[in-house]
Amino acid sequence: MNTVDQQHIWHPYAKVPNEINAHLVSSASGVYINLDNGQQVIDGMSSWWSAIHGYNHPNLNKAVVDQLGKMSHVMFGGLTHDPAIQLAQTLVELTPENLTKVFFTDSGSVAVEAALKMALQYWHNKSQINKHKFVTLRGGYHGDTFGAMSVCDPDNGMHHLFAGVLPKHYFVKSPSMVAMDEALDDLEATLNAHSDTIAAMILEPVVQGAGGMRIYNPQYLTKAKALCDKHQVLFILDEIATGFGRTGELFALEYVDVEPDILCLGKALTGGYMTLAATITTDEISQGVGTLMHGPTFMANPLACSVANASIELLLNSPWQDNIADIETVLNIELSSLRLHDKVVDVRILGAIGVVELTQEINVEKVQNQLIEHGVWLRPYGKLLYTMPPFSISKQELLLITKAIKTVIEEL
């Protein structure tokens, strides 16, 4: 235990002094995180969806070092550079055809802020100033800044405290929690009643991540988009968690080839090396928006853009679809039978995501220590025990994760 850390540093979603000691990490390589006490753990979290190639990858290291020798950063106001140009071009090529304009930010939450701002400004400039609300799915998560918080699930407790401060938006039933038709009816009723005040719908495609790790039928996206079009409501997809292969498609929107008006990317964009995000929109919306009064100091950081370029190249040159299909197969074989377990409510698997929902709240510290004894790093929360490993994980390593999950459930 490090006393400075414990006494003085705030960790995510935690108190200071920290109630649960953070584990000191000395290095990380491949899928392994090396703890300072000599223990080695397989990272089953990909450092929150991001480290899709594992750690210390030679290609990604090289991209950073090469760029470092040129410049680590320059302001993006009035200046530009090759790493950003190349990355923007790649993102425009990889994402749906209608998406052509890229706004770089320094984190996922800020990418969401930029998306919301674009939607408001677009309608404002069309003299539709009443369109200043958003509609979103229950059970969603879009980040921790104020705009993003206001479209996170209002009841799951994460941002509950701010309920009185946050602007009130419309929350509709999620297709991950009710039948798809019921969810669509709820969306349609909300749009019928309020679309004159709604600027955009924002949602995570196919997988709702930190708001509950739930999966839904992609057909919902096609139908929700059609309803939004009909009611003149922009359609924002937040692929910050799902982007870059995680669900088995490069982007989850590809399950149904839906074309959002605005798309947010982040997390795995840099292979987990550095903080970078992007908000991508159409010609029409960018024209409608005009000058966007937003410009983070570290916008389009060249180190981050360089490693993003290297990460995307590495991903696309790898058999990523096969790797993710193999991970999905192992997760299905190893975790599905837990559905019959009396301490398990549900098992949800898609691509390189495996989720076990338990009947009871998990004692995070206890379970985490047990997992570490099994050589595995996971971060359970609430009733959820789940993994989204690096795509480079071997079958043997993945089996250690699934075995550890099963063992800790037995010992609950």
Ligand SMILES: *Cc1c(COP(=O)(O)O)cnc(C)c1O
């Ligand atoms: C993590 C996440 C965010 C926020 O990204 P940060 O980089 O943590 O600010 C937004 N949306 C989704 C879907 C996420 O998973």
